[in-house]
Amino acid sequence: MARTSTRSMAFSTPSIVLPLVGVAFWLWIKNRHSNRHYPPGPPSWPFIGNLLRLPGQHPWLRLTEWKETYGQTVYLHGLGGTTILFLNNVNLAVQLFEKRPTIYSERPRFTVAGDLLGLDKLMPLRMHDHGWKLQRKLARSAMSLDAVKRYHPLLEEVATMLSESLRVDPETFTHHIRLALSRVILSVTYGIPVATSDNEFVVLVEEAMKVISKATNPGAYLADLFPILKQPHALLFRNDIQRNRRIVQDSLNKPFDHVKKQIVDGSAPPSLVQQLLADEGDKEFASRQEYENTVKWLAGSLYLAGVETVNALVLTTLLAMAMNPDKQARAQEEIDAVVGIHRLPTLGDKGSLPYMEAVIKEAMRWYPSVPLSLGRRTSQDDVYEGHFIPAGTNVFPNIWFVSTVFMPERFLDENPPVDPTNYAFGFGRRICPGKQLAEHSVFIVIASILAAFRISPETDSSGKPIPYDARFSSGLISAPEDFRCKFRPRSEERGAQVRARAAAVSYVA
Numbered sequence: 406m407a408r409t410s411t412r413s414m415a416f417s418t419p420s421i422v423l424p425l426v427g428v429a430f431w432l433w434i435k436n437r438h439s440n441r442h443y444p445p446g447p448p449s450w451p452f453i454g455n456l457l458r459l460p461g462q463h464p465w466l467r468l469t470e471w472k473e474t475y476g477q478t479v480y481l482h483g484l485g486g487t488t489i490l491f492l493n494n495v496n497l498a499v500q501l502f503e504k505r506p507t508i509y510s511e512r513p514r515f516t517v518a519g520d521l522l523g524l525d526k527l528m529p530l531r532m533h534d535h536g537w538k539l540q541r542k543l544a545r546s547a548m549s550l551d552a553v554k555r556y557h558p559l560l561e562e563v564a565t566m567l568s569e570s571l572r573v574d575p576e577t578f579t580h581h582i583r584l585a586l587s588r589v590i591l592s593v594t595y596g597i598p599v600a601t602s603d604n605e606f607v608v609l610v611e612e613a614m615k616v617i618s619k620a621t622n623p624g625a626y627l628a629d630l631f632p633i634l635k636q637p638h639a640l641l642f643r644n645d646i647q648r649n650r651r652i653v654q655d656s657l658n659k660p661f662d663h664v665k666k667q668i669v670d671g672s673a674p675p676s677l678v679q680q681l682l683a684d685e686g687d688k689e690f691a692s693r694q695e696y697e698n699t700v701k702w703l704a705g706s707l708y709l710a711g712v713e714t715v716n717a718l719v720l721t722t723l724l725a726m727a728m729n730p731d732k733q734a735r736a737q738e739e740i741d742a743v744v745g746i747h748r749l750p751t752l753g754d755k756g757s758l759p760y761m762e763a764v765i766k767e768a769m770r771w772y773p774s775v776p777l778s779l780g781r782r783t784s785q786d787d788v789y790e791g792h793f794i795p796a797g798t799n800v801f802p803n804i805w806f807v808s809t810v811f812m813p814e815r816f817l818d819e820n821p822p823v824d825p826t827n828y829a830f831g832f833g834r835r836i837c838p839g840k841q842l843a844e845h846s847v848f849i850v851i852a853s854i855l856a857a858f859r860i861s862p863e864t865d866s867s868g869k870p871i872p873y874d875a876r877f878s879s880g881l882i883s884a885p886e887d888f889r890c891k892f893r894p895r896s897e898e899r900g901a902q903v904r905a906r907a908a909a910v911s912y913v914a
């Protein structure tokens with residue numbers, strides 16, 4: 406009964422729909438008669454704007470097409486005063502996000518994810534407030550290049566375990582890769598070792614990630630476009646919201662409380678949380694409580710942001726290698742020449758394998774894992790090159806570039822294109838704090854796999870390779886879909902090296 410009345414309250418009463426229509430109409434009239442010069446964009450329908458011209462799936466493809474017509478910026482607006490600016494040029498993102506940080510460092514508002522699921526303190530979604538600054542400050546020291554060097558032995562061991570799993574059971578390679586990346590982040594943040602993917606913390610965080618990716622998919626909920634629908638949404642989906650809120654809270658609290666308990670009984674292994682909790686915190690924190698809360702949200706942010714993204718880049722690189730056997734062979738020749746054929750690569754080899762590093766850069770350029778980066782929200786009106794950008798506009802850089810040709814050589818050219826590591830991780834104050842860890846993880850995973858295995862497409866019944874059509878998922882993070890390939894040891898000696906190195910691993914779960 407109660408539910409029925411809630412439903413009718415939410416959607417059938419004119420008390421909600423009419424004000425919305427009124428606001429939209431007023432905004433349309435206001436913008437129509439304003440002589441402000443907005444950035445260019447596709448033609449607008451009266452009243453509902455032009456936002457609906459952008460497809461919900463793989464919007465970066467349409468945006469890239471629009472570059473021809475509208476140039477470097479595409480401005481869209483919709484019902485209820487929603488305004489979105491897409492930047493089809495990396496330099497423009499630098500100009501706005503890096504040179505005007507006071508205007509461009511907020512995040513878009515997610516009514517459902519932020520307000521209703523309680524994720525508004527998660528660093529990637531958090532506004533540019535005091536709490537965000539405290540989290541970033543801790544992240545700066547905990548995720549610096551020097552800090553990441555301390556994790557080198559862990560990264561190498563995890564990459565070795567991954568290679569051994571690929572040798573023994575190559576079919577389920579996507580599962581092994583995901584498990585390896587969960588191992589890295591759970592160990593780095595909480596010192597929690599993971600034997601299998603049914604580990605309670607892995608399961609918990611995977612569930613939380615599903616909730617978060619759905620809730621941050623732009624346009625997934627009407628309440629995100631019309632915050633006025635927040636209460637009706639909360640009432641209508643009360644059970645779902647409570648359940649998802651609990652999942653999210655558990656994913657933050659349980660691993661954190663686990664480390665706190667270990668600290669008390671003296672069994673906590675070194676980790677980011679253990680080290681930060683051993684510190685006093687400094688005077689910027691109002692209380693120990695505020696400090697501990699900041700550590701908890703930081704740790705959760707790193708975990709929730711750090712698995713899916715790296716997974717997407719590793720899979721994209723492997724797909725590119727399977728599709729381009731000549732590039733794969735060149736990377737392997739380089740590894741054999743520099744590292745030698747009697748050992749497997751280590752992180753000490755990073756810097757000596759320029760072609761292999763160009764392969765990873767080219768994978769980032771060819772199909773970026775976060776094609777529209779994470780948005781920003783203007784905190785005040787701005788004017789850029791004569792174009793008016795209203796306060797509250799959501800601004801997204803489109804870093805997807807048209808090119809079906811996978812060519813790592815372009816980065817070894819005398820005049821290489823802009824290095825994708827300078828934009829794939831974002832810009833300015835909100836640049837990805839996990840960049841160093843991501844780059845080192847991807848390097849050791851890809852170098853270990855390329856040294857040991859030949860990666861090839863699956864074959865049909867007559868033994869012919871099945872060609873790829875390279876499909877990628879849509880959403881905030883984009884990764885190869887339905888990707889299959891074979892991993893075969895390149896030689897008996899390489900297979901034996903993987904086995905021997907795996908036998909010496911000290912990682913115990």
Ligand code: HEM
Pocket residue numbers: 528529530531541590706707708710711712714715718774775778779780829830831832833834835836837838839840842843
């Ligand atoms: C290939 C892997 C990765 C890619 C491509 C990537 C990309 C990005 C991008 C584009 C942003 C938005 C930056 C901006 O707004 O300018 C971001 C933010 C973030 N990333 Fe990453 N990331 C990766 C790996 C990681 C890892 C491994 C971690 C954690 C260990 C991590 C943690 C975060 C966090 C916490 C934020 C939010 C920063 C803020 O809002 O202030 N990322 N990342």
